[in-house]
Amino acid sequence: MKYLMALCGFVSYALIAHADEPRTWIVGATVLSPERKDAGRKVNVLIEGDHIAALSENLPADARQNAAIDDAAGGVLIPGLIDSHVHVQLVPGMTYPMTLEHQEIVRAYRTQLPRSYLMYGYTTLVNLVGPPDKLDDFQMLRGFISAPFHPDLYRCGAVPVVNGYPSQDIPLPVRSLVFPYFVVDPKNQDGVPLGTIAEEHTPAAVIARIKQDGNICVKTFFERGFGRNKDLPVPSPEVFADIVKSAHAAGLPVLLHASSLEAQRFGVEGHTDIFAHGMWNWGEFNTSTTLPEPVRGVLDQVVAQHIGYQSTSQVIGGNRLLFEPDFFDRPEVARVVPKAMLDWFRSAAGRWYQEAQARGASDERMRGIWDAFLHREAETVAYLAQKDAFFLFGTDTPQGPVAGNLPGLNGYLEMERLATYKMSLRQIFEAATINNARAFGLADRIGTIEVGKRANLVLLNRSPLDSVEAYGAIRTVWIGGKRLDPASLAAAE
Numbered sequence: 001m002k003y004l005m006a007l008c009g010f011v012s013y014a015l016i017a018h019a020d021e022p023r024t025w026i027v028g029a030t031v032l033s034p035e036r037k038d039a040g041r042k043v044n045v046l047i048e049g050d051h052i053a054a055l056s057e058n059l060p061a062d063a064r065q066n067a068a069i070d071d072a073a074g075g076v077l078i079p080g081l082i083d084s085h086v087h088v089q090l091v092p093g094m095t096y097p098m099t100l101e102h103q104e105i106v107r108a109y110r111t112q113l114p115r116s117y118l119m120y121g122y123t124t125l126v127n128l129v130g131p132p133d134k135l136d137d138f139q140m141l142r143g144f145i146s147a148p149f150h151p152d153l154y155r156c157g158a159v160p161v162v163n164g165y166p167s168q169d170i171p172l173p174v175r176s177l178v179f180p181y182f183v184v185d186p187k188n189q190d191g192v193p194l195g196t197i198a199e200e201h202t203p204a205a206v207i208a209r210i211k212q213d214g215n216i217c218v219k220t221f222f223e224r225g226f227g228r229n230k231d232l233p234v235p236s237p238e239v240f241a242d243i244v245k246s247a248h249a250a251g252l253p254v255l256l257h258a259s260s261l262e263a264q265r266f267g268v269e270g271h272t273d274i275f276a277h278g279m280w281n282w283g284e285f286n287t288s289t290t291l292p293e294p295v296r297g298v299l300d301q302v303v304a305q306h307i308g309y310q311s312t313s314q315v316i317g318g319n320r321l322l323f324e325p326d327f328f329d330r331p332e333v334a335r336v337v338p339k340a341m342l343d344w345f346r347s348a349a350g351r352w353y354q355e356a357q358a359r360g361a362s363d364e365r366m367r368g369i370w371d372a373f374l375h376r377e378a379e380t381v382a383y384l385a386q387k388d389a390f391f392l393f394g395t396d397t398p399q400g401p402v403a404g405n406l407p408g409l410n411g412y413l414e415m416e417r418l419a420t421y422k423m424s425l426r427q428i429f430e431a432a433t434i435n436n437a438r439a440f441g442l443a444d445r446i447g448t449i450e451v452g453k454r455a456n457l458v459l460l461n462r463s464p465l466d467s468v469e470a471y472g473a474i475r476t477v478w479i480g481g482k483r484l485d486p487a488s489l490a491a492a493e
């Protein structure tokens, strides 16, 4: 528990609460807070320690005597951004064995990782499907949590069915160590590891452990597989109903990994709280150029049930980037990963993933394949945007070993993509702030600029309600009241 508190930054919070708290007035910015639905207002913001202590139109006469003054004139102050779908322990471009082979690169990457998120304004991350064992976690997250500043990190407990996605590739002897919260379907005992105590793997039992271990959500999966895994087991409606019931009893939201028509239909029928992906696979309707009627029916349910929707378009977009020959030469890429890693991405060895995918096909052909997925994703998002669905901002960074999903930058690219897919700038802003905070039970701490909230703030040069590019022009970031200059967070050349 102590470890988890340190992870979230609350130990330091408790220690300094009684000391003399540093005070700073942020002066002259337009404050844009999503609960107000306005275009922002000129108001000064007082930070005390790690929280917001006051909002005031007029600066108190003695402000300069007892607080530092931060001149934010001309800027737009927004709450720190929340990415509710990341995998902090994974290394872009590398499988787990590769990370053991390239420990120097990995160490440099893990040191840079929290800086890259902060540089792009991400002050809160929700880690979905991380290693739950605390020791293992500490190893994989060492660079992250030992950084002088890092985004607040929360985690979800992952609940696969026995041998189901995403546990299938983990070697059998360690599978239940990596995924200790697997569930056993009482009607299907296939492949249940020897020695499993069935009562410890009911939905109620695993979710009680998930809660006890400090997770803030439950993630489960409806995935029959892709690539070489085609017939993976999926939960039955009864098992899924039990997961939802137990999670709600524990006060935890349920996320369902579901990216196909079949999977999202399963999710709306079982009343999931959140979909962890957009719908880029329409099954038998994949060749349709417009939104097929059955897809529309499922999306109407997403809206009617107020299901949180993480589009994660960069799952596809990041794959496509690997087939853009100049991607690793872009200056913004060099700012988010260390040079040694970038050199490796460009090397023959580092190109293993895209070469395995392409098997000799041209870059152009590969981009075309991913564009077909993106087209379906775009249609889905545009339909939900027009119906004002409950969007949650999540990037899935990195999804597997994809070097096209780089920390911080991937969030910016996701936002650009969502704007292209006709989400309004207000929908994007709310998805990355107040909606994420509400959906994950964090709204009493983050998501808006209000007195008492944690001082996670981002100062932009312009309003994100005027253009999505505003998220790429960050002047200052505050994490728990600590002021950071984005330029100082870039990876060394």
Ligand SMILES: [Zn+2]
Binding pocket: 085, 086, 087, 128, 396, 399
């Ligand atoms: Zn994911």
